[in-house]
Amino acid sequence: xxxxxxxxxxxxxxxxxxxxxxxxxxxxxxxxxxxxxxxxxxxxxxxxxxxxxxxxxxxxxxxxxxxxxxxxxxxxxxxxxxxxxxxxxxxxxxxxxxxxxxxxxxxxxxxxxxxxxxxxxxxxxxxxxxxxxxxxxxxxxxxxxxxxxxxxxxxxxxxxxxxxxxxxxxxxxxxxxxxxxxxxxxxxxxxxxxxxxxxxxxxxxxxxxxxxxxxxxxxxxxxxxxxxxxxxxxxxxxxxxxxxxxxxxxxxxxxxxxxxxxxxxxxxxxxxxxxxxxxxxxxxxxxxxxxxxxxxxxxxxxxxxxxxxxxxxxxxxxxxxxxxxxxxxxxxxxxxxxxxxxxxxxxxxxxxxxxxxxxxxxxxxxxxxxxxxxxxxxxxxxxxxxxxxxxxxxxxxxxxxxxxxxxxxxxxxxxxxxxxxxxxxxxxxxxxxxxxxxxxxxxxxxxxxxxxxxxxxxxxxxxxxxxxxxxxxxxxxxxxxxxxx
Amino acid sequence: xxxxxxxxxxxxxxxxxxxxxxxxxxxxxxxxxxxxxxxxxxxxxxxxxxxxxxxxxxxxxxxxxxxxxxxxxxxxxxxxxxxxxxxxxxxxxxxxxxxxxxxxxxxxxxxxxxxxxxxxxxxxxxxxxxxxxxxxxxxxxxxxxxxxxxxxxxxxxxxxxxxxxxxxxxxxxxxxxxxxxxxxxxxxxxxxxxxxxxxxxxxxxxxxxxxxxxxxxxxxxxxxxxxxxxxxxxxxxxxxxxxxxxxxxxxxxxxxxxxxxxxxxxxxxxxxxxxxxxxxxxxxxxxxxxxxxxxxxxxxxxxxxxxxxxxxxxxxxxxx
Numbered sequence: 001x002x003x004x005x006x007x008x009x010x011x012x013x014x015x016x017x018x019x020x021x022x023x024x025x026x027x028x029x030x031x032x033x034x035x036x037x038x039x040x041x042x043x044x045x046x047x048x049x050x051x052x053x054x055x056x057x058x059x060x061x062x063x064x065x066x067x068x069x070x071x072x073x074x075x076x077x078x079x080x081x082x083x084x085x086x087x088x089x090x091x092x093x094x095x096x097x098x099x100x101x102x103x104x105x106x107x108x109x110x111x112x113x114x115x116x117x118x119x120x121x122x123x124x125x126x127x128x129x130x131x132x133x134x135x136x137x138x139x140x141x142x143x144x145x146x147x148x149x150x151x152x153x154x155x156x157x158x159x160x161x162x163x164x165x166x167x168x169x170x171x172x173x174x175x176x177x178x179x180x181x182x183x184x185x186x187x188x189x190x191x192x193x194x195x196x197x198x199x200x201x202x203x204x205x206x207x208x209x210x211x212x213x214x215x216x217x218x219x220x221x222x223x224x225x226x227x228x229x230x231x232x233x234x235x236x237x238x239x240x241x242x243x244x245x246x247x248x249x250x251x252x253x254x255x256x257x258x259x260x261x262x263x264x265x266x267x268x269x270x271x272x273x274x275x276x277x278x279x280x281x282x283x284x285x286x287x288x289x290x291x292x293x294x295x296x297x298x299x300x301x302x303x304x305x306x307x308x309x310x311x312x313x314x315x316x317x318x319x320x321x322x323x324x325x326x327x328x329x330x331x332x333x334x335x336x337x338x339x340x341x342x343x344x345x346x347x348x349x350x351x352x353x354x355x356x357x358x359x360x361x362x363x364x365x366x367x368x369x370x371x372x373x374x375x376x377x378x379x380x381x382x383x384x385x386x387x388x389x390x391x392x393x394x395x396x397x398x399x400x401x402x403x404x405x406x407x408x409x410x411x412x413x414x415x416x417x418x419x420x421x422x423x424x425x426x427x428x429x430x431x432x433x434x435x436x437x438x439x440x441x442x443x444x445x446x447x448x449x450x451x452x453x454x455x456x457x458x459x460x461x462x463x464x465x466x467x468x469x470x471x472x473x474x475x476x477x478x479x480x481x482x483x484x485x
Numbered sequence: 486x487x488x489x490x491x492x493x494x495x496x497x498x499x500x501x502x503x504x505x506x507x508x509x510x511x512x513x514x515x516x517x518x519x520x521x522x523x524x525x526x527x528x529x530x531x532x533x534x535x536x537x538x539x540x541x542x543x544x545x546x547x548x549x550x551x552x553x554x555x556x557x558x559x560x561x562x563x564x565x566x567x568x569x570x571x572x573x574x575x576x577x578x579x580x581x582x583x584x585x586x587x588x589x590x591x592x593x594x595x596x597x598x599x600x601x602x603x604x605x606x607x608x609x610x611x612x613x614x615x616x617x618x619x620x621x622x623x624x625x626x627x628x629x630x631x632x633x634x635x636x637x638x639x640x641x642x643x644x645x646x647x648x649x650x651x652x653x654x655x656x657x658x659x660x661x662x663x664x665x666x667x668x669x670x671x672x673x674x675x676x677x678x679x680x681x682x683x684x685x686x687x688x689x690x691x692x693x694x695x696x697x698x699x700x701x702x703x704x705x706x707x708x709x710x711x712x713x714x715x716x717x718x719x720x721x722x723x724x725x726x727x728x729x730x731x732x733x734x735x736x737x738x739x740x741x742x743x744x745x746x747x748x749x750x751x752x753x754x755x756x757x758x759x760x761x762x763x764x765x766x767x768x769x770x771x772x773x774x775x776x777x778x779x780x781x782x783x784x785x786x787x788x789x790x791x792x793x794x795x796x797x798x799x800x801x802x803x804x805x
Contacts, residue, residue, distance in 0.1 A: 189489075190488075193493050194493050194496070197493075455486050456486060456487050456489045457486045457487060461495065461499070464496060465496070465503070468503075472648075472649045473650075474647070
């Protein structure tokens with residue numbers, strides 16, 4: 001079920017909300033948790049019930065191992081805790097690898113050794129990348145005695161809680177479960193309802209109005225056009241840059257808003273990433289919970305910055321290559337991860353050397369690097385990515401006919417005049433959208449800042465109502481980009 | 486600053502009011518304007534017309550095609566002047582190609598007494614081969630037959646109007662093209678579903694009067710015609726293809742139009758005859774002058790009356 005669907009907004013969410021709090025009001029707290037798990041699994045199965053057994057098996061297995069790890073010191077054991085943890089991690093990665101990377105692996109084997117092994121054509125189970133990472137984090141935390149869980153129902157709530165189940169944020173057991181156990185959180189909070197609705201409606205607006213509008217232009221440039229002139233190529237790449245941000249941060253806002261209705265605080269996942277003035281700054285603002293996971297469970301275990309400069313650079317680079325692969329089984333994702341890893345290495349070296357840069361220039365370089373790197377992230381293959389990049393840097397420059405007399409001297413520079421774009425002809429509002437979006441991302445507060453400022457007054461009520469009017473555009477139903485990862 | 490409880494109550498009241506008003510508008514819209522089924526106002530209007538105004542048990546003759554059938558054939562004169570034709574339904578909608586005609590003819594199962602199909606067109610009817618996307622013929626039959634259950638009907642209404650802004654645009658365009666008292670107000674259907682054009686003199690749009698049509702014939706459009714014939718033959722329904730008149734001045738001026746006007750009848754006959762279909766060339770038979778035309782190929786009500794009377798005569802001739 002999609003957050004941006006009528007079924008979710010008008011049926012699933014209100015029903016789940018009222019039943020959950022009704023059960024809590026009747027002091028049936030275990031039943032309320034069981035209901036929440038049931039509702040979450042229903043929400044998950046709405047797409048395809050075939051995926052349900054997989055998540056259940058994964059949950060049971062990880063819960064069993066996590067429990068073993070939590071109780072490790074209380075009993076005498078045959079296997080060391082490290083071995084149990086290794087089994088858990090291998091199981092999770094094998095599951096993810098089988099469903100997500102089998103065909104990619106086979107395809108490359110076939111290419112390298114010229115074999116003809118048939119592809120498996122497995123459908124990627126929804127949310128597998130997210131719940132796998134979340135459960136690996138749980139196992140490691142249990143191993144480190146940072147968390148423990150002896151109740152399967154609680155564990156099921158932690159994994160399946162529907163606002164964050166499909167595309168994160170990737171949460172820690174220790175930051176979620178105490179909230180479910182707090183007595184005051186079992187009672188409806190009008191303050192949280194007001195705030196939750198505001199954040200949810202803002203996310204809905206971001207997704208339905210902004211992201212889905214840019215999606216049309218990005219698709220035109222990436223998937224439809226055979227060739228792009230310079231302006232078209234920049235419109236295409238910027239459209240995707242904005243689409244991705246508003247799509248994913250819109251989803252996250254909706255998740256945060258919905259969780260707030262249930263008195264649960266989900267960690268923030270975005271904090272104006274396109275305001276970043278360095279690549280390191282960007283990763284502190286973009287998909288924050290993934291960055292946290294990569295840092296805590298890959299970068300630091302690899303040695304982090306504790307084993308000398310060269311090793312630090314290698315660790316940084318490796319972490320981001322793995323981050324790239326996590327996003328998708330394709331060389332374009334690998335290259336995207338490598339680009340970011342390389343940029344982080346350069347940034348670290350720059351800092352080490354004590355160089356400084358003008359803030360505006362730093363923002364300009366960072367934003368453009370991110371924008372260019374997203375081309376590989378979005379493109380279906382390298383040909384498509386090169387088409388866009390070629391257009392961005394060597395594409396034809398076409399000036400409006402009315403400008404010709406003023407810029408006639410440019411003829412020698414292979415600058416022609418005519419319709420600026422055949423691809424986007426008739427899209428009169430495109431320029432306005434791009435400009436307005438730049439203003440939104442650079443000037444306006446982000447949703448987390450709005451969340452902090454929120455007061456139940458007329459201003460926020462009007463904003464909430466205006467954002468909610470996005471429901472009239474829900475007919476343009478589209479899935480969230482991160483559902484594919 | 487409000488108390489949170491008051492804030493939530495007021496907010497829900499406003500949101501509730503918006504939703505209730507929206508539902509109210511949708512109900513009003515559904516009563517007064519064609520519910521969007523396809524992104525094609527003429528098709529949607531025709532489906533609603535059939536559902537609300539046509540006694541489907543009586544229909545023995547269906548006229549089908551694009552505006553060349555909708556405007557050029559008047560069901561009323563067919564009924565009046567033919568001894569064989571009793572109850573006509575003009576099922577035609579604007580601007581459709583042969584594959585779309587084929588799709589719409591899928592609806593004819595709802596007419597138990599159907600005896601004949603009259604496909605009215607010109608060489609231009611086969612220029613393109615578009616088809617409707619998501620055309621659910623069984624659902625439409627049930628909609629026309631009033632056999633949707635209330636939940637299905639509500640769902641249909643909801644799906645039609647979920648893009649509320651589209652509905653609003655449709656309402657405005659409907660009012661503009663049908664509601665106001667101007668030359669297009671005659672586009673309303675008569676009781677058979679035909680829409681004769683009362684367009685003469687200064688009402689004629691010059692651009693359309695002299696627009697030059699292409700002569701290309703899309704193979705998929707011709708294949709669609711063949712499939713229609715096959716289905717009609719299997720159901721023992723008589724099939725007529727009527728070539729309606731075309732402005733002679735255009736034929737004389739443009740060689741490619743002259744050529745296609747000469748070759749088109751033979752091409753049609755070669756497709757129709759293996760399936761016992763009948764080709765009627767009313768262009769050749771009637772030789773209408775410009776006073777009968779609303780543009781190069783669409784007839785005004787004077788022209789469509791003459792054509793319909795001639796067609797009635799020919800049908801009686803073929804069926805006697």
